[in-house]
Amino acid sequence: xxxxxxxxxxxxxxxxxxxxxxxxxxxxxxxxxxxxxxxxxxxxxxxxxxxxxxxxxxxxxxxxxxxxxxxxxxxxxxxxxxxxxxxxxxxxxxxxxxxxxxxxxxxxxxxxxxxxxxxxxxxxxxxxxxxxxxxxxxxxx
Amino acid sequence: xxxxxxxxxxxxxxxxxxxxxxxxxxxxxxxxxxxxxxxxxxxxxxxxxxxxxxxxxxxxxxxxxxxxxxxxxxxxxxxxxxxxxxxxxxxxxxxxxxxxxxxxxxxxxxxxxxxxxxxxxxxxxxxxxxxxxxxxxxxxxxxxxxxxxxxxxxxxxxxxxxxxxxxxxxxxxxxxxxxxxxxxxxxxxxxxxxxxxxxxxxxxxxxxxxxxxxxxxxxxxxxxxxxxxxxxxxxxxxxxxxxxxxxxxxxxxxxxxxxxxxxxxxxxxxxxxxxxxxxxxxxxxxxxxxxxxxxxxxxxxxxxxxxxxxxxxxxxxxxxxxxxxxxxxxxxxxxxxxxxxxxxxxxxxxxxxxxxxxxxxxxxxxxxxxxxxxxxxxxxxxxx
Ligand SMILES: [Zn+2]
Numbered sequence: 001x002x003x004x005x006x007x008x009x010x011x012x013x014x015x016x017x018x019x020x021x022x023x024x025x026x027x028x029x030x031x032x033x034x035x036x037x038x039x040x041x042x043x044x045x046x047x048x049x050x051x052x053x054x055x056x057x058x059x060x061x062x063x064x065x066x067x068x069x070x071x072x073x074x075x076x077x078x079x080x081x082x083x084x085x086x087x088x089x090x091x092x093x094x095x096x097x098x099x100x101x102x103x104x105x106x107x108x109x110x111x112x113x114x115x116x117x118x119x120x121x122x123x124x125x126x127x128x129x130x131x132x133x134x135x136x137x138x139x140x141x
Numbered sequence: 142x143x144x145x146x147x148x149x150x151x152x153x154x155x156x157x158x159x160x161x162x163x164x165x166x167x168x169x170x171x172x173x174x175x176x177x178x179x180x181x182x183x184x185x186x187x188x189x190x191x192x193x194x195x196x197x198x199x200x201x202x203x204x205x206x207x208x209x210x211x212x213x214x215x216x217x218x219x220x221x222x223x224x225x226x227x228x229x230x231x232x233x234x235x236x237x238x239x240x241x242x243x244x245x246x247x248x249x250x251x252x253x254x255x256x257x258x259x260x261x262x263x264x265x266x267x268x269x270x271x272x273x274x275x276x277x278x279x280x281x282x283x284x285x286x287x288x289x290x291x292x293x294x295x296x297x298x299x300x301x302x303x304x305x306x307x308x309x310x311x312x313x314x315x316x317x318x319x320x321x322x323x324x325x326x327x328x329x330x331x332x333x334x335x336x337x338x339x340x341x342x343x344x345x346x347x348x349x350x351x352x353x354x355x356x357x358x359x360x361x362x363x364x365x366x367x368x369x370x371x372x373x374x375x376x377x378x379x380x381x382x383x384x385x386x387x388x389x390x391x392x393x394x395x396x397x398x399x400x401x402x403x404x405x406x407x408x409x410x411x412x413x414x415x416x417x418x419x420x421x422x423x424x425x426x427x428x429x430x431x432x433x434x435x436x437x438x439x440x441x442x443x444x445x446x447x448x449x450x451x452x453x454x455x456x457x458x459x460x461x462x463x464x465x466x467x468x469x470x471x472x473x474x475x476x477x478x479x480x481x482x483x484x485x486x487x488x489x490x491x492x493x494x495x496x497x498x499x500x501x502x503x504x505x506x507x508x509x510x511x512x513x514x515x516x517x518x519x520x521x522x523x524x525x
Contacts, residue, residue, distance in 0.1 A: 007278020011269065042389060043275040069296075069394050071288035072341040073280065077265035080280035088285050088340075090388050097389040099276050108341060113296040130278070 007130050009079045016046035023058060024129050029119050031096050032056040042096035064118045064136050065093035072108045089133055091117050101132045110135075143410075146239045147366035147373035148523070149246075150179025150359035151485035156323040156473035159256040160353035164200060165210040168252045168355045171478070172211050175248070175357035180369060183212040186359070187244030190235055191220045192227035192251040193477035196266045199257055207250065222477075224270050225426065226512035227251060228356060229480035229519035233379055235360045245365045251482075252355035253475035263351065270513045272387040284348055284427065286388065286514040288340040291429035293394035295342065298444035302342050305428035306333035307450045309346045309470055312425065314456075316471025318497045321482075323352040323473035347428040352473030356481030358488075374488045377505070378411030378522035380404055384515050395444075397515035400437035404509070407520040408439075415439035418461060418522070419503040420490045422483035424511040425468040434509050435463070438520070457500065465498045480510040484521065491525040 004013040006021050023030050031042040036053035042061060047054050070089040080086075087102040098119065102111065116136040123129050152174030154160070160167045176183065189211070191204040200206055208218040223230040228251030235247040255263060268282040294300050313328040328346060336345035366373040380403035385391055392398065408414060415438060423438070425431035435446035440461050449455050455463040466472055466486040469479060487506035489495045508521040 003274070006274075008280060010278050011273040015274065043272070043387060069289040069293040071285050071292060071343075072338070073282075073285050073288075074337070074341075075264075075284070075339045076261075076280055077268045077282045078259075078261040079265060081261070083280060086280060088279060088281060088289065090289060090394070097391075099272075099279065099281075099387065099389055101279050113292065 005127065005129050008083065008124070008128060017044040019058065020044050021129060024121055024131065027121050029061050029121070029131050030058040031061050033059045040095045042098055061096060061098065061119070062093045064116050065091040065098065067111070067113050067115045067117055068092045068097060069113060070102055070111055087111070089117070091133055103132050103134045106135060143377065144375045145363055146236045146376045147361055147363065147370065148358055148376070148484065148488050149361045149366050149370040149373050150175040150181070151488045152178060152357040153321055153478070153482050153485050154355045155321045156352040156354040156475060158323060158352065160254060164198070164203070164252065164254050165206060167254060167353065168207055168250060169210060171252070171355035171357040172248070172250060175359050179359040181246070181359065186213060186216060186246050186248045188216055188238060189213045189218040189248045189250055190231040191218060192222070192231040192249060192481070193220060193253060194222055194224045194227060195220065196269070197253050197255060197258065197263065197476060213248070223512040223517040225424065225474070225476050226480055226510040226517045226519050227477045229484065229508060229510040229521060230517070232358065232360070232376070232480070232484060232521060233381055233519060236376055236379060239360060239362045246359065246361045249358040249360060249481060250355070251478040251480060253477045254353045255351040255475055256353050260351065275387060283514065284343050285340040287427040287429055288343045289388070290394045290433065291342050294429060294433065297395050300432065300447055302334060303330060304432065304447045304450060305342070305347055306330045308425065308428040308431050309333045311450065311456055312464060312468045312470035315465045315498055316467030319467045319472055322467040322471050324350050324467070324471040343427055343429070349426045349469035349474040350471070352475045354473060354475035354478045354482070356478040356485060358481050358484055372492045372525070374491050374523050374525055376521065377524045378407035378409070378413065380406030380410065380520040382406070382518050386513070386516050396433050396437050397511065397518065399515050399518035400434065400509060400511060400520070403518040403520040404438045407522050411522040413505065413522060417505055418507045419505050420465070420487065420500040421461060421463045421507040421509065422466070422486050423463055423468070423509040425464055425470050426474060426511070428470065430511065431464065431468065438507065438509055457498070462500045465500065480508070480519065483508045483510055484523070487523050491523060
């Protein structure tokens with residue numbers, strides 16, 4: 001499986017980190033960790049710009065992160081018109097930050113920077129695969 | 142404070158929705174104005190630096206075509222690109238070519254004919270000016286990225302949509318005075334707040350207008366500048382920096398680190414402080430971008446930029462007038478032409494030729510030009 005399956009519309013087919021998509025299909029969202037220096041990268045990368053190492057291992061990102069920022073998009077670029085409105089988000093997981101969409105089911109008025117979110121894997125009807133963020137249920141619910 | 146390289150000629154087309162002519166004809170208009178302004182001929186130009194974001198151009202490798210049409214063969218020519226900051230990158234390279242002694246006079250030519258593609262197409266291409274593997278597949282685009290900066294600024298400092306509206310109202314006031322601007326209407330706070338949401342909290346009037354346009358700057362070394370020009374405007378300081386393309390690599394979203402670094406370098410080179418700037422042109426591709434620029438350039442402490450706009454300190458007559466030519470918001474943003482147009486505005490200000498937009502007695506001006514969402518940053522300080 002190639003990287004062209006990632007996201008609503010992928011612009012890249014070949015990459016040394018295409019395994020990200022296979023792992024996504026297994027329900028895992030992974031970063032890469034440099035075996036030489038231990039640095040963790042998201043987006044995943046095949047090469048370490050710090051020590052020039054190219055031996056990477058896959059590590060799952062933490063279960064939950066905090067919303068760093070977001071926006072509700074009402075006017076889409078070409079190829080994404082069918083999805084509007086949708087919410088883009090940057091989520092801080094400690095070692096890494098992850099860019100993606102926040103579930104459209106979450107009302108904009110309830111979105112707060114700093115809120116706890118967790119990523120889930122989404123398979124789309126056309127076979128594309130992606131992830132999105134959903135709020136972590138509050139205790140007792 | 143060095144006075145080694147000067148700007149001796151400036152030119153710019155009117156920025157317009159749809160230029161009625163070909164790309165080469167549009168660029169010729171700005172070039173001819175700059176040559177007449179400098180009082181030189183094409184033969185005296187040692188090299189031409191062609192500044193454009195090529196994803197919007199139908200013409201491949203435009204340097205070759207333009208050098209021919211402008212009468213700049215057989216001198217060297219090449220394209221420089223840093224998206225929206227391409228033509229201030231041109232100033233940086235032109236400065237270096239002159240300082241290195243390779244050329245005495247250099248033309249920095251910027252342009253974009255945005256009307257050749259649709260708005261949705263241009264947003265898609267702009268979106269690909271961000272990480273195409275990890276961000277564009279989610280439907281990212283420039284307004285969304287700046288909107289995320291706005292949300293972060295709101296959350297940290299309590300900035301509001303009304304504050305952003307004040308920035309657009311100011312831009313529209315000066316756009317109405319500028320005959321070269323694409324958007325000449327004056328807007329009210331209510332009109333801004335009631336315009337359709339593009340990417341929350343940014344609305345239609347928080348976004349700059351796409352436009353066709355070209356700009357041209359003629360740079361010369363000190364000997365040539367003094368011989369040719371009655372009113373040379375000197376490059377006193379230059380700063381440039383870059384930032385991760387992906388938002389995932391950024392420390393915070395309530396400012397642009399690359400802008401802060403470029404500003405620090407430019408102030409240091411010029412031996413000046415933010416308080417000594419008389420007039421500034423900042424990259425207001427979105428209202429939030431101007432607000433962050435106030436803070437990144439040191440005109441206000443982080444989080445205090447809103448006080449400048451609320452108190453009219455960045456209007457004509459204020460402490461530091463900013464974008465009194467309408468800025469990208471109202472003057473328009475033909476990507477590759479924008480930085481050159483900002484520099485032109487400051488050059489006219491320092492020569493006392495800015496007409497109804499003149500800041501009385503302006504001696505030192507600053508240009509802040511950003512490529513993409515804070516990926517590339519150029520800050521230039523000019524003096525007479
Ligand atoms: Zn490493």
